[in-house]
Amino acid sequence: MCADTTDYKDTLNLPKTDFPMRAGLPKREPEWLERWARLGVYDRLRDTAGDRPVFCLHDGPPYANGNLHIGHALNKTIKDIIVRSHQMMGHDSRYIPGWDCHGLPIEWKIEEQYRKKGKNKDDVPINEFRAECREFAAHWVDVQREEFKRLGITGNWADPYLTMDFHAERVIAEEFMKFLMNGTLYQGSKPVMWSPIEQTALAEAEVEYHDKESFTVWVKFRVTEGGAAQMPLGHEGGDFDTANQALLADDLKDAFVVIWTTTPWTLPSNKAVVYGADYAYGLYEITDRPDECWANVGDRFILADKLAGDVLGRARLDAGMYRRVRDVTAQELSTIKLSHPLRGADGANGEWDDLRDFRAADFVTDEEGTGFVHCAPSHGMEEYELYRDLGMLSEVITYNVMDDGSFRPDLPFFGGKYILSRKGGEGDANKAVIDKLVEVGGLLARGKIKHSYPHSWRSKAPVIYRNTPQWFAAIDKDMSVGDDTFTIRDRALREIDNVKWTPKSGRNRLHSMMEARPDWVLSRQRAWGVPLTCFTKKGALPTDADFLLRNPEVNARIVEAFEAEGADAWYVDGAKERFLGGIVDPDAYEQVFDILDVWFDSGSTHAFVLRDREDGTPDGIADVYMEGTDQHRGWFHSSLLQSVGTTGRAPYRNVVTHGFTLDEKGMKMSKSIGNTIVPQEVIKQYGADILRLWVAQTDYTADQRIGPEILKGVADSYRRLRNTMRFMLGSMGDFSESDRTDPADMPELERWVLHRLAELDAEVRKSYRAFDFQNVFQVIFNFATVDLSAFYFDIRKDALYCDGDTLRRRSARTVLGLLFERLTTWLAPILPFTMEDVWLDQNPGEGSSVHLQDFPDTPESWRDAALAAKWELVRLARRAVTLVLEEQRRQKTIGASLEAAPIVYIDIDSSNTKAAFDICQRIDPEKAPNVVAYDVLNECDFADVCITSALDIRAERAPDGAIFVTSAMGFDVVFEKASGEKCQRCWKVLPDVGTHSHAGVCGRCDEALS
Known part of the structure; x- marks a missing residue:
């Protein structure tokens, strides 16, 4: 047989599509953004929502103070996938972006500008300074808004919420007044984390931990006979025999109790030393000494036996230079009082002459130190709580440290010394204290230690614990909302169990924090924020019933002014008279000028966003709060406290958390290391959809990694998926409704694909509802590349290309249409730009968009096990x-x-x-x-x-x-x-090739050509 040379290529139904092989996302994505803006997609979905159930993800507000980083991109993309997927599953899915505009991050930036200009903040009228803060925040809101939109984030960008909007400031003040009126607000003086550099109290969420090198000292407190014994904590009603105690033994008189501390600057504020009632203590005598040792032959020290060797070794004493004389019992310890090392020092002016209290406490450990703990209750929470519970605070609280971290000017030896330098480094206070202790013979040993230490996450400077008057919300005091009486702590713990947590470990984390947390410190000593809108009675004590003015008429005046003028109204000259005049005597009250903790601002957002806005939620509760795992001690925490304190319930039904973003090696990103990934650069190189796909492919509930090689892998997955979509589009061609085949008439292979679609539909919806986007993408990607590209498409290429108008080909094209409808919508929340491109290939028109569609219903009848x-x-x-x-x-x-x-x-x-x-x-x-x-x-x-x-x-x-x-x-x-011979049209090798009317083809192709 002669070889046939007829070219049958033009008779084949080869794929035809304008859908490009190369995505060109960096260039094309802005065009789709413009298109969505013209269409008003987000608003159209709201206008046509009808009776669809409302779904609202409440946006945790980022600070408006700089460009976005990769964590922002991860966070907002997860939120966007949640919002888009729930919209396409039949909800009226609302997203109102928001910004935190008050507080230290922004105020600090303005102060930095002032410092560069040699300008003093205190010389600027407060409302002028606040106006500069407002302008700064507004600028960054606009910058960040455009950066978020470039990521493809859908939402009400035209009308976001800002904590500095007048209505927001009014509601924040109003929510604060609920604590004022329900009796949980009080002024107290206790140790709080204090930033000397920023001169304000800090919340736990505003603190991060870094390694710090600190001075460490072993200090001698001389034993003095104390008279009546102190009963150790935990032995009340037990077998501790006070009646038969002996007087202080002679060999303990003039012995030393040794304490160890990494904060020598707290020693001038020492008021006590505590020990562990259940530990073994011994009396140790020095029998020999080397040169350059601060212990003398004959000195006696009381030490925990477990730690004695280490302590004496720090003093350069070998084991042969001291002997253990005997046990020191708990009974004997209870008879002791101590002298401060600076007692009687020349020039001390009697500052440290009082004997130090000495008693047992349950927070003492014998794992490190000496077995004794020096107590400065003004600078330590455990010590503060010990003496509060004993009713002795008035005897032990000091006010030696000023707002700027310096000692009070009249403190002997140390007045004016700084704990930190003005730039946040080591000040001169620690050295001054250590040098004075050496001078008076109060030191046994000294050194340095590197340890984890709290720092302000803004200034990056160390913080201190400092006793200072602050305003608190009592979380263990009975309060009422309507007819319901409860404490904030108890109700918060109950509400935690009414919330669904993703991952589930989030529940335990917040629960343990809520169980252990102290009262909420509401006040900050700053200028940019919502003030604590309250007044105190002159001459009254914080414990007096009439100390705080609780007057609904005054409150109404304040919130009315804030609604019209914002919180600046509080700082206008004559504000006190304006708010109090004609109701109470303004001269009888002091106006409070502290501002609210910004966590109270953001914790109140449920009230002025979910409750007050027309596009909020019917019941003022969000379906989802979604932020990083650090927000268990931040926004999730403060929102729960605030909402429980004002409404008696949690403001959220679901809480979803993501981890931190690391580099490819698992290291934390740092500009100094040079391993940061900037989202704008990723978008410039690859496009936003690649960044979004990285988010979808990762297990965001744990820490994620990103870097050049990882992004290359993501781009490869994207290309494989895009090729699948391109083949599908090319093979659909001019398919119309008249070509559609009923599933019951389809070949088994097509019905198997429909079965897989039914399985996938259930899996995709379930995973989207569970916020498991990794599984969503994985099952779709595997289906597209394995079930479709490598199997179904591979098999059906022959029928699609070579068949005539056969049932098999019509069925395959029907299935392609059904695949198209589902794959494009299922993937639209993850790849909004690409799926819009795919959708418009088959549904052109100015008003068309995949983001106006729902996931199509998939008949259960397609399932066929x-x-x-x-x-x-x-x-x-x-x-x-x-x-x-x-x-x-x-x-x-x-x-x-x-x-x-x-x-x-x-x-x-x-x-x-x-x-x-x-x-x-x-x-x-x-x-x-x-x-x-x-x-x-x-x-x-x-x-x-x-x-x-x-x-x-x-x-x-x-x-x-x-x-x-x-x-x-x-x-x-x-x-x-x-x-047989090779068919020149379909390339099958068959015996009948060449026996039909068309040369060189098989029977099937001959029929198609006819």
């Missing part, structure tokens, strides 16, 4: 055939699989081929497995499935000596070449 089992067996057998054909290609026996006509021998039994055996049993347990497999493979047109020109199936073992056999799950494949 029996059919799925059959095709599970088919794919198992296909793998066996593919292995043989690949080997033949490697050996160059064939160039393509269509040159083959293999023989498949089926030998399935329970002992060697369990996978295939189990599938056959599920399909038909009454038949022999090899018979089941034989029937299944014959019914599916297995040659087409394997993309071979012919294929013979035999329900028997392969003959002995057969070559090119592979055994895979009970399918033995013997390779044979196809017989």
Whole structure:
């Protein structure tokens, strides 16, 4: 037969699409953003919501003080996927972006500008300074808004919420007044974390921990006879015998109790030393000493036995230079009082002459130190609580440290010394204290230690604990909301269990924090924020019932002024008279000028966003709060406290948290290291959809990694998915409704695809509702690349390209349409730009957008477990055939699989081929497995499935000596070449080629050409 040279290429139904192979995302994404803005997609969804159930993700407000970092991109992308997916699952899904505009981060920036200009903040009228802060925040709101929009984040960008808006400031003040009126607000003086550099109290959420090198000292307190014994804590009513105590033993008189501290600057404020009632203590005497040692022969020290060797070693004393004299009992310790090391020092002016209290306490440890703890209750919470519970605070509280971290000017020896330098480094206070202790013989040893220490996350300078008058919300005091009486702590703990946590560990984290937290410090000593809108009575004490003015009429005046003028109204000259005049005597009250903790601002956002806005929520509760895991001690925490304190309930139903973003090696990102990934640069190189896909591919509930190599891998996944979508679009061509085939009439392969779609629909919706985007993308990606590209599309290319108007081809194109509808919508929340491009390929028009669509309903009738089992067996057998054909290609026996006509021998039994055996049993347990497999493979047109020109199936073992056999799950494949000629149109090798009216083609192609 002569070779046929007819070119049949133009007769094939080859894929045709304008959908580009190269995405060009950096250039094209801004065009889609402009298009969505023209369409007003977000507003159209709200306008057409009808009676759809409201779903609202409440935005945790970022600070408006700089460009976005990769953490912002991760955070906002997760939120956007949540919002978009719930919209497409039938909700009216609302997202109101917001910004935190008050507080130290912004105030600090303005002060930095002042310092550069040699300008003093205190010389600027306060409302002029506040106006500069407002302008600064407004600038960065605009910058960040555009950066967020570039990420493809949908939301009400035209009307975000800002904590500095007048209505917001009014509501924040109003929410504060609820604490004022319900009796939980009080003024107290206790140690709080204080930033000397910023001169304000800090919340736990405003503190981060870094290594710091500190001075460490071992200090001698001389033993003095104390008279009446102190009962150790925890022994009340027990066997501690005070009646039979002996007087202080002679060998303890003038001995020393040694304390160890890493904060020498707190020693001038020492008021006590405590010990552990259950530890073993001994009396140690010095018998010899080296040069340059601060202990003398004959000195006696009381030390915890477990730590004595270490302590004396620090003093340069070898084991042979001291002896343990005897035990020192708890009874004996209880008879002791101590002298401060500076007692009687020349020039001390009696400052430290009082004897120091000495008693047992349960926070003492014998794991490090000396077994004794020096107590300065003004600078330590445990010490403060100990003496508060004893009713002794008035005896032990000092006010030695000023706002700027300097000692009060009249403090002997140390007045005016700074704990920190003005730039946040080591000041001169520690050295001055240590030098004075050396001078008076109060030091046993000294050194330095590197340890984790709290720092302000803004100034990066160390913080101190400092006793200072602050305003607190009492979280263990009974209060009422309506007819409901509770404490904030108890109700918050109950509400935590009414919330769904993702991951579940978030519940335990917040619960443990809430169980242990102290009262809420509400006040800050700054200028930019919402003031504590309250007044105190002159001459009254904080404990007096009339200390705070609680007057609803005054409150109403304040909130009315704030609504019209903002919180600046509080600082206008004559504000006190304006708010109090005609109601109470203004001269009888002092106006409070502290501002509220910014965590109270952000904690109140549920009130002026969810409750007050028309696009809030019907019940004022958010469906989701979603932030980083650090917000368990931040926004999640403060929002729960604030909402419980004013409404008695949590402001959220779901709390979702993400981890931190690290570099490819798992290291924290740092500008100094040079390993930061800037979202704007990723977008410039790859496009926002690649960054969003990175978010979707990662387990965001843990710490994630990102870097150049990781982004290359993400881009590769994107390309594979895009190629699948492109093939689908090209093969749909001019498909119309008239081509649509009913699923009941489709071939089994198409019905199997529909079954998979039904399975996926349930999985995708379930995972979106569970905020598990990693699983969403994984199941869709595997389906697109494995089930479709490598299997279904691979098989159906022949029918799509070469068939005429056959049921098989119409069915395949119907399935492509159904795939298109689902894949584009399922992936739209993750890849909004790309899926818009895909959607418009088939649905052009100015008003068209995938983001106006819902996930299409997928009929449950598409599920067919029996059919799925059959095709599970088919794919198992296909793998066996593919292995043989690949080997033949490697050996160059064939160039393509269509040159083959293999023989498949089926030998399935329970002992060697369990996978295939189990599938056959599920399909038909009454038949022999090899018979089941034989029937299944014959019914599916297995040659087409394997993309071979012919294929013979035999329900028997392969003959002995057969070559090119592979055994895979009970399918033995013997390779044979196809017989006949190659069809010039479909390339199958068949015996009938050349016997039809069209030269050089097979019967199927001849019919198509006719």
